[in-house]
Amino acid sequence: MMQIVRGKSGWVEVICGPMFSGKSEELIRRIRRAEIARQRVQIFKHAFDARYDSDSIVSHSRQSLPSVSISKPSDILERTADRTELVAVDEAQFFDAELVDVCSRLADQGKRVVVAGLDLDYRGQPFGPMPLMMCRAEYVTKQLAICVTCGDPAGFTQRLTRSRDQIQVGATGMYEARCRHHFEVPEETDLDDPETTRTASG
Ligand code: ADP
Secondary structure (H helix, E strand, C coil), rough: CCCCCCCCCCEEEEEEEEECHHHHHHHHHHHHHHHCCCCEEEEEEECCCCCCCEEEEEECCCCCCCCEEEHHHHHHHHHHHCCCCCEEEEEEEHHCHHHHHHHHHHHHHCEEEEEECCCCCCCEEEEECCHHHHHHHHHHCCCCCCCCCCCCCCCEECCCCCCCCCCCCCCCCCEEEEEECCCCCHHHHHHHHHHCCCCCCC
């Protein structure tokens, strides 16, 4: 749909949802199609995400594409070539709000910008720049995973460890996809006292 009409202006696409919802797969799919169309693509991700490989975006289903790790949104502007047609950003939730302006500027330059990231953190709260990104984007795709407890569509990411940091990079074993019924918000009292923190793994 979004590829049919091509004028002079660029635009921003957001792919969001919980962990395991296929955000990286969908980002990789859109990038591969652009490459088939012989468009010039640059791929960035936050330097925090060292899941499998610091120089690739990697899905949980092990698809991957080479990427450049950066720590701040202005790095994207500095590193994007004039002739680049598609700028892809993975793990967008880790960046600060400057990401929104950077993506808008790239779109103003006529580029297609595709941003993938978690919309909610492990407490079920909006994550970093994602709410603003979603408001400013022309296209927003919210994906759902499968709840590991009941098999329903899952919009939440359950953290299985007791860490209270909003950012704790990891995947299998540390996080699970859960539906709204099975998602448990960490209780503040638990968070204040690590000794009483319950983990979903027992
Ligand atoms: P995200 O980037 O949103 O974390 P990925 O694209 O990396 O998602 O991974 C999606 C893949 O994860 C699915 O295609 C599937 O193979 C696998 N997967 C593992 N657990 C789940 C789950 N609970 N629900 C859906 N997919 C899952």
